[in-house]
Structure formats: C-alpha cells, structure tokens
Amino acid sequence: PVDPDAKRRAEHLVRAGIHIGLIDPLPGIRFMRRAREELVRAKDLERVAWCDGLFAYFAHNGTRVPGPVKLAERYMANYRRLLAHVKDPDPMVACLEPFMRGVTLQRSGRMEEAIGPLNQTLTMLEEAGYGSTMESLYMHMHVIMHYIGLQELPSLERALARALSAADGAGDCTVHTHLAYCGALVDFYRGRLEEARRRMDELLA
Numbered sequence: 001p002v003d004p005d006a007k008r009r010a011e012h013l014v015r016a017g018i019h020i021g022l023i024d025p026l027p028g029i030r031f032m033r034r035a036r037e038e039l040v041r042a043k044d045l046e047r048v049a050w051c052d053g054l055f056a057y058f059a060h061n062g063t064r065v066p067g068p069v070k071l072a073e074r075y076m077a078n079y080r081r082l083l084a085h086v087k088d089p090d091p092m093v094a095c096l097e098p099f100m101r102g103v104t105l106q107r108s109g110r111m112e113e114a115i116g117p118l119n120q121t122l123t124m125l126e127e128a129g130y131g132s133t134m135e136s137l138y139m140h141m142h143v144i145m146h147y148i149g150l151q152e153l154p155s156l157e158r159a160l161a162r163a164l165s166a167a168d169g170a171g172d173c174t175v176h177t178h179l180a181y182c183g184a185l186v187d188f189y190r191g192r193l194e195e196a197r198r199r200m201d202e203l204l205a
Contacts, residue, residue, distance in 0.1 A: 006042035010035040014051060015134060022138070025062055029055070046093055049082035053096030057103060066107050076100055091128035092135060095121045099139060111150060118143050122162070131166045137175040140166060144182050153189055160186060177203065 013035035021028020036051040056075035063069045079096065083089050102117035122143065125136040140163035147156035160182055167179055180203055187196035 003042040003044075006038050007044055007047065010038035010042065010044070010047060013038065014047075014054070018054065018134070018138065021058055022061075025058055029058060032058075045082045046086045046089055049079045049086070049089075050093045050096070052076070052079040052082065053093070053100065056096075056100055060100075060103055060107060066109060068104060068108070072100070072104070091124045092130055092133070095124040095139075098124070099142075103142075106146065111146070115143070115146060118146065126166075132168070134175070137163065137167055141175065141178055141182075144179075148182070148185060151189070153186070156182075156189075157186055 013031050017028040017031030017035060019028070020031060032051055032054060036048055039047045039051065052075045056072040056079065059069050059072035059075060063071075083093065086093075098117040099121040102114045102121065105111075105114035105117065118139070121139055122131075122136065125131055125133070125139070130136050140159070144156065144159050144163060147153075147159055160179065163179055164183075167176055180199060184196045184199035184203070187193070187199060
C-alpha cells in the first residue's frame with residue numbers, strides 16, 4: 001500500500017519544484033528529485049511516473065537546440081513503463097502524455113499540429129475537476145504563449161478567456177500575474193494602448 005503521509009510530502013515537493021523550476025530549473029529539479037525518492041520509498045509508481053513526465057518537460061526547457069531531446073525521450077519512456085502498471089491513472093498524471101507530445105511538436109516547429117495535444121491536455125484536466133489547479137493553469141500559460149508566438153490574436157483571446165475562467169477558482173498569484181501580463185499584450189496587439197498601459201501600471205504597483 002502507498003504511504004499517504006509520504007505521498008502528501010512528495011506532492012508538496014513536486015509542486016514547489018514546478019514553481020521554482022520555471023524560474024530556476026536546477027533548484028526546482030532538486031526538489032523534484034527529493035519528491036521522486038520519497039515516492040519510490042512509498043511505492044507510489046503512479047506519482048513516480050508523474051515526476052518522470054515533469055522531468056521530461058524540464059529537459060525540453062533546458063535545451064536550446066530545436067527538435068527531439070534524447071533525455072526527455074528517456075524520461076517519457078520510463079513514465080510510460082511505470083504507468084503501464086497503473087490501472088486508470090489519475091488524469092493529472094495521464095495528461096502528461098498529450099502535453100509532452102504537444103511540447104515535442106512545438107520544438108520541432110510543427111506548431112499547427114502541437115495545439116491539438118495541448119488542448120487535449122487541458123480538456124482532460126477540466127473534465128477530471130482539475131481545471132483550477134496549479135498544474136492546469138501552467139498548462140494554460142503554455143497554450144497562451146503558443147498563440148503569442150504565432151500572433152494568432154483570435155485564438156489567443158479565446159485561450160486567455162479560458163485560462164481566466166479557470167483562474168477564478170485558484171489562489172495562485174504567480175499565474176494571475178502572468179495572465180494579467182498576457183492581457184496587456186493582447187491590448188497592445190489590438191492597438192488598445194491606454195488599456196495596455198493601465199494593466200501594466202497595475203502590475204507594477
């Protein structure tokens with residue numbers, strides 16, 4: 001049986017690692033390695049796979065060269081191997097499969113193909129009741145940045161509205177700040193310069 005106390009401690013470390021790792025990957029990875037060790041000891045294969053899927057994402061983030069990333073592929077292979085032993089995995093864990101497929105397509109320059117798996121990830125989380133979690137909101141940010149890069153304003157506005165709706169149920173001030181900044185970018189791209197300035201002044205206040 002899985003040790004519930006060890007599982008709670010490890011999940012706290014994973015979420016701390018995600019927060020920190022998006023700013024400074026190495027300390028974030030250290031938190032997540034500690035979490036993975038706790039989960040191995042707790043015999044929680046599902047959450048060990050979760051860590052490996054997140055390591056795959058960080059491997060992509062830490063690589064400047066476009067295209068497939070061998071380290072990420074190895075982590076995802078282990079993620080799949082572990083999840084093969086889990087019946088009905090938690091969507092929070094299972095969603096990393098389409099998410100990483102989308103990320104890999106993005107890195108290969110196949111942007112139009114990437115958005116389908118990324119939106120599939122969000123739908124999986126929303127349908128499971130995870131729409132306002134930290135993980136879901138960071139994935140919303142990934143989709144928003146995708147559309148910013150493509151300069152697809154109608155799609156960007158829809159993605160931002162979807163993320164803001166999800167964020168209403170969350171207390172994560174970091175994500176709220178990112179979303180406000182993205183809202184200012186949309187105003188700027190639409191020529192609403194005074195509104196963009198107002199948003200940025202509020203952020204800086």
